[in-house]
Amino acid sequence: MPDPEHDGRPVNPQTGKPLPPLAQPGYYPRFSTLSQKEFWDEATRNLVLTRIEKIPPIRFFSPEEAHLMTAVCDRILPQDDRDEHHKIPIVNSIDERLYEDRLDGYRFDGMPTDQEAHRLGLQGIAEVAQHMFRKPFVDLSPLDQEAVLRTLHDGQPPAGHNIWGRMSVSRYWLLLVQDVVGAYYAHPFAWDEIGFGGPAYPRGYMRLEGGEPEPWEVNERRYAWAAPPGSPSAQFNPVGGSAEHKGSPGQGGTH
Amino acid sequence: MKKPLFRTLEAPQGVHMLGAIQRLDLAMRRYKSSEQVDYCIVGVGSAGGVLLQRLARAGFSVVGLEAGPFWDTERDWVSDEAGSYNLYWNELRITGGKDPLALGANNSGKGVGGGSVHWAGFTPRLHPSDFRVHSEDGVGVDWPISYDEIKPYYDLLEKEIPVSGPAYFPWGDPHGYPYGPHPMGGCGDIMIKGCTKLGIRVSIGGPVAILAGSHGDRPHCIYRGFCIQGCKVGAKQSTLISHVPDGLAHGAEIRDHCMASRINLGKDGRVTGVTYFDPNGHEVEQKAKAIIVCGYAIETPRLLLNSACPGHENGLANSSGTVGRYLMAQAGNVVLGRFEELVRMYKAPPAHALTEEFYETDPKRGFARGFAVQTVGPLPISFARQMMVAKGAWGWGMRQVMMDYNHWGAIALLGEILPWEDNRVELATEKDRNGIPVAKVTFNLHDNDKRMIEYGKNKVMEIMQAAGAEEVVQEARYAHLVGGARMGNDSRTSVVDKFGRTHDIPNLFVCDGSIMPTQGSANPGLTIQALAARTADYLISQQSEAFTGSTRGTKPPAIRYDLSPPDTWGKGVPRLT
Numbered sequence: 001m002p003d004p005e006h007d008g009r010p011v012n013p014q015t016g017k018p019l020p021p022l023a024q025p026g027y028y029p030r031f032s033t034l035s036q037k038e039f040w041d042e043a044t045r046n047l048v049l050t051r052i053e054k055i056p057p058i059r060f061f062s063p064e065e066a067h068l069m070t071a072v073c074d075r076i077l078p079q080d081d082r083d084e085h086h087k088i089p090i091v092n093s094i095d096e097r098l099y100e101d102r103l104d105g106y107r108f109d110g111m112p113t114d115q116e117a118h119r120l121g122l123q124g125i126a127e128v129a130q131h132m133f134r135k136p137f138v139d140l141s142p143l144d145q146e147a148v149l150r151t152l153h154d155g156q157p158p159a160g161h162n163i164w165g166r167m168s169v170s171r172y173w174l175l176l177v178q179d180v181v182g183a184y185y186a187h188p189f190a191w192d193e194i195g196f197g198g199p200a201y202p203r204g205y206m207r208l209e210g211g212e213p214e215p216w217e218v219n220e221r222r223y224a225w226a227a228p229p230g231s232p233s234a235q236f237n238p239v240g241g242s243a244e245h246k247g248s249p250g251q252g253g254t255h
Numbered sequence: 256m257k258k259p260l261f262r263t264l265e266a267p268q269g270v271h272m273l274g275a276i277q278r279l280d281l282a283m284r285r286y287k288s289s290e291q292v293d294y295c296i297v298g299v300g301s302a303g304g305v306l307l308q309r310l311a312r313a314g315f316s317v318v319g320l321e322a323g324p325f326w327d328t329e330r331d332w333v334s335d336e337a338g339s340y341n342l343y344w345n346e347l348r349i350t351g352g353k354d355p356l357a358l359g360a361n362n363s364g365k366g367v368g369g370g371s372v373h374w375a376g377f378t379p380r381l382h383p384s385d386f387r388v389h390s391e392d393g394v395g396v397d398w399p400i401s402y403d404e405i406k407p408y409y410d411l412l413e414k415e416i417p418v419s420g421p422a423y424f425p426w427g428d429p430h431g432y433p434y435g436p437h438p439m440g441g442c443g444d445i446m447i448k449g450c451t452k453l454g455i456r457v458s459i460g461g462p463v464a465i466l467a468g469s470h471g472d473r474p475h476c477i478y479r480g481f482c483i484q485g486c487k488v489g490a491k492q493s494t495l496i497s498h499v500p501d502g503l504a505h506g507a508e509i510r511d512h513c514m515a516s517r518i519n520l521g522k523d524g525r526v527t528g529v530t531y532f533d534p535n536g537h538e539v540e541q542k543a544k545a546i547i548v549c550g551y552a553i554e555t556p557r558l559l560l561n562s563a564c565p566g567h568e569n570g571l572a573n574s575s576g577t578v579g580r581y582l583m584a585q586a587g588n589v590v591l592g593r594f595e596e597l598v599r600m601y602k603a604p605p606a607h608a609l610t611e612e613f614y615e616t617d618p619k620r621g622f623a624r625g626f627a628v629q630t631v632g633p634l635p636i637s638f639a640r641q642m643m644v645a646k647g648a649w650g651w652g653m654r655q656v657m658m659d660y661n662h663w664g665a666i667a668l669l670g671e672i673l674p675w676e677d678n679r680v681e682l683a684t685e686k687d688r689n690g691i692p693v694a695k696v697t698f699n700l701h702d703n704d705k706r707m708i709e710y711g712k713n714k715v716m717e718i719m720q721a722a723g724a725e726e727v728v729q730e731a732r733y734a735h736l737v738g739g740a741r742m743g744n745d746s747r748t749s750v751v752d753k754f755g756r757t758h759d760i761p762n763l764f765v766c767d768g769s770i771m772p773t774q775g776s777a778n779p780g781l782t783i784q785a786l787a788a789r790t791a792d793y794l795i796s797q798q799s800e801a802f803t804g805s806t807r808g809t810k811p812p813a814i815r816y817d818l819s820p821p822d823t824w825g826k827g828v829p830r831l832t
Contacts, residue, residue: 040334041333048335105358236656
């Protein structure tokens with residue numbers, strides 16, 4: 001039996017055994033958005049292929065920060081169920097955004113710049129890890145790393161108060177998580193995982209109702225899996241603790 | 256794999272694709288900046304695009320300054336969520352107050368077409384009651400015009416856009432649409448099911464500014480779902496593709512990547528020109544006989560405030576102190592429901608069904624005014640960010656809920672937040688890359704707003720449950736921006752008159768969402784374009800009086816049906832208009 005304290009892999013809920021890493025987790029076996037790339041317009045094809053083929057170098061984070069940030073991203077969006085060839089790079093695209101100073105168009109009053117917020121946040125995470133486990137964050141087991149991050153999610157980090165006094169821990173948490181999911185779900189591997197059809201111009205979609213797949217999409221085939229036993233991130237809790245976090249409006253445009 | 260059906264659609268250098276068919280030769284007329292043109296329009300978006308087209312067609316010399324790019328939809332836009340970040344106003348703004356607004360991708364466009372490039376395209380009209388909310392409900396303020404004054408412009412713009420929707424739209428002033436309704440997607444089916452079960456009427460397949468059939472050199476919708484990432488198809492209207500080409504054909508010039516920094520005032524109290532940073536970062540002044548600011552609810556007040564000068568220490572056109580005040584956003588809580596069966600909400604335009612059954616004041620609900628309920632269709636990144644807040648998802652929980660993306664559907668509140676003096680745009684201490692002070696936005700919900708949101712949010716969740724969702728969660732958010740330079744009859748409490756002319760300066764005009772005194776529960780895009788067409792008719796009717804302002808005409812202009820872009824007439828079957 002693997003030691004659940006030191007194994008971050010999800011498990012088969014029936015047997016409790018870790019699932020083997022897959023080329024393509026998710027319920028859409030052999031669905032491949034990239035297989036349709038000849039049907040995409042040129043600008044979109046170039047953009048998506050560049051995204052997966054030319055991973056930007058780390059230029060904003062220092063080597064130490066990048067090391068820590070990688071460990072953090074591995075828990076914000078764990079990929080232990082993906083094999084080595086199908087992991088989605090996350091830190092590089094966040095680093096690129098910060099290096100190129102690509103803003104989201106606003107900054108909350110009282111928050112530092114996104115660049116400074118990410119730097120401060122990493123310091124805060126390092127301090128919480130030392131406080132809770134007397135070890136650097138990167139040396140902790142996946143579950144202990146999650147326990148550290150859970151305190152930020154709950155808005156109750158037990159250390160690093162010099163940092164959280166300078167920026168709201170909940171605003172930092174939302175900045176961090178939104179940057180991480182923004183990188184992961186921009187990748188065709190993630191689209192295949194969740195069954196999203198991806199780019200669709202100039203061909204378009206024709207089966208709009210009833211969740212029907214296009215001829216080149218596939219039907220869902222579900223399997224049972226569960227987060228590693230004891231994983232704090234497997235439970236759903238409001239950001240900032242019991243009360244719904246106030247003052248963090250939705251980011252993306254919907255209407 | 257089968258061979259793709261399509262050749263490349265990219266055009267040769269110097270020619271822009273505006274959608275999959277329309278081509279635009281950019282060899283436009285060029286004015287010297289020292290040459291005094293009739294009109295300089297700051298911001299070529301929803302209002303600026305319509306004004307530029309109208310004024311050029313009527314024979315005036317017009318230069319439009321646009322801070323963002325002149326898009327080539329084939330080269331510059333992508334069918335990709337993350338790759339569309341450059342459609343939005345991404346420069347720094349500071350957002351604060353008790354209930355701070357998200358800006359950027361949420362509500363602010365940049366580039367020719369402005370917000371109409373990334374709107375979802377819902378085009379409901381305001382209701383007649385919206386123009387009299389103070390008289391009827393004792394809240395907000397009345398408009399200086401009535402519904403009847405804007406109605407012919409709604410009729411006209413619905414044809415010019417043109418709008419697809421049902422033959423009979425039952426709310427407000429009932430009317431029908433020139434192009435037929437769209438087929439349903441997954442979220443529309445949820446709306447129908449939930450609303451029908453609760454006995455709520457629902458409008459399906461529109462009204463949206465998305466073509467249900469081809470129109471001139473614009474193809475019909477292909478239902479790919481990337482409306483708010485910019486419609487590469489050219490089916491969804493933006494002024495970039497509907498009005499700007501006709502404006503250029505009639506001699507208008509658009510200078511893209513030109514950021515206005517101040518409006519200059521002459522000794523006679525009239526404005527003389529606009530100073531802007533050209534694409535190389537050099538400061539240039541364009542002289543004009545009249546200036547129309549069309550920068551939307553944040554950039555318009557910012558420019559007026561940044562143009563403070565002796566005699567106008569608090570900003571141009573701000574003797575009332577209301578520039579930047581009475582900023583409004585609509586409550587836009589997104590309600591997400593998980594269904595046993597698949598939904599695949601990424602297909603079809605996010606905007607395709609709505610109800611206005613709760614639009615008007617109902618004293619039994621305990622608040623003034625009301626809300627609409629509309630379909631939305633978040634793509635994966637937006638959906639993940641909604642789950643981050645709605646369920647507090649991260650880590651394995653995020654992976655798990657995202658694997659169920661195709662089981663979720665989304666509908667949203669669109670609720671009327673009232674105009675409040677303390678919701679405002681000011682100048683921050685921070686500066687942009689050109690050294691221009693950026694905007695600081697303050698936003699606070701008041702009691703009536705909070706009661707409306709609570710009631711409305713619960714109603715939308717009830718609809719989602721009635722549709723059969725097994726789990727229902729919601730994310731608080733806001734949609735759209737209006738106000739900040741409101742129109743009114745009283746120069747002590749408003750910035751512009753009912754035609755968009757500033758009370759203080761006779762040849763300075765404002766025309767965009769910022770002039771709206773209240774917002775109703777209708778998406779503002781159609782109203783902004785209709786107001787722009789009306790202001791254009793006014794300016795044209797004033798002829799040179801618009802430049803000198805020696806007399807201030809107050810008579811509503813005759814509507815000019817001869818100034819529409821080509822392909823407007825003889826299309827579709829307008830009903831009940």
